[in-house]
Amino acid sequence: MSAHIKILRQVLSKYSSPMTLNYPSGVNPDKKYSQIPEGLRGFIERDKEKCIGCRACYMVCSGRATKYFDVGDKRTIQVFHFRCTYCAHCEEGCPEEAIKMTKNFELTVTDRNDPKAYVNTELDMLTCKNCGKVFTPVKLEKRAFERLSDKINPRVKDVVIADFKKGEGYCMDCRRSRGVMMDAHTKKHVWLEVV
Numbered sequence: 001m002s003a004h005i006k007i008l009r010q011v012l013s014k015y016s017s018p019m020t021l022n023y024p025s026g027v028n029p030d031k032k033y034s035q036i037p038e039g040l041r042g043f044i045e046r047d048k049e050k051c052i053g054c055r056a057c058y059m060v061c062s063g064r065a066t067k068y069f070d071v072g073d074k075r076t077i078q079v080f081h082f083r084c085t086y087c088a089h090c091e092e093g094c095p096e097e098a099i100k101m102t103k104n105f106e107l108t109v110t111d112r113n114d115p116k117a118y119v120n121t122e123l124d125m126l127t128c129k130n131c132g133k134v135f136t137p138v139k140l141e142k143r144a145f146e147r148l149s150d151k152i153n154p155r156v157k158d159v160v161i162a163d164f165k166k167g168e169g170y171c172m173d174c175r176r177s178r179g180v181m182m183d184a185h186t187k188k189h190v191w192l193e194v195v
């Protein structure tokens, strides 16, 4: 057999069986992610329990992949995977450490409305007890109060917390317009600071 025929046979034998694997079913699940380098940034994941709906992730999103919708008494924070640039700004900017970049980068859908293409977190909103306006997520108000309590100067802490409680459940506009009635004017705290 000439050398040429031998080579031709070898080449043809390579094509007698499929050269590719069905994906992803043909890939051993244990090896599927074994080649991923350390530090690779894939899809984001949001911890629904930790998220307070503050929208910091929306404000820093470089790919305009993050949106939010206030509908009725619900706020939805949403990321559309196919607009994400994997910049990790949302992970860095989230004050509650609710966002993590995963190593998962595989996603195939045939319809952009497929729920798999989105990360949605739905939060309950507060309704103002004066004007009835829906104004902020319940968890955000609660967290703001916790942070305030942690950082306030001990000399004025009790007064400030008492004032904060007076405004609880009121939207920002109603807090402002009813501030005098609530006896919660901020100047009072400045005065207390210098005593």
Ligand code: SF4
Pocket (backbone or CB within 6 Å): 046, 050, 051, 052, 053, 054, 055, 056, 057, 058, 077, 093, 094, 095, 096, 097, 098, 099
């Ligand atoms: S808590 Fe984090 S994930 Fe939730 S809205 Fe704020 S920045 Fe986004």
Ligand code: SF4
Pocket (backbone or CB within 6 Å): 044, 057, 060, 061, 062, 063, 064, 065, 066, 079, 083, 084, 085, 086, 087, 088, 089, 090, 091
């Ligand atoms: S990783 Fe970047 S582009 Fe993707 S959702 Fe977060 S901020 Fe937006």
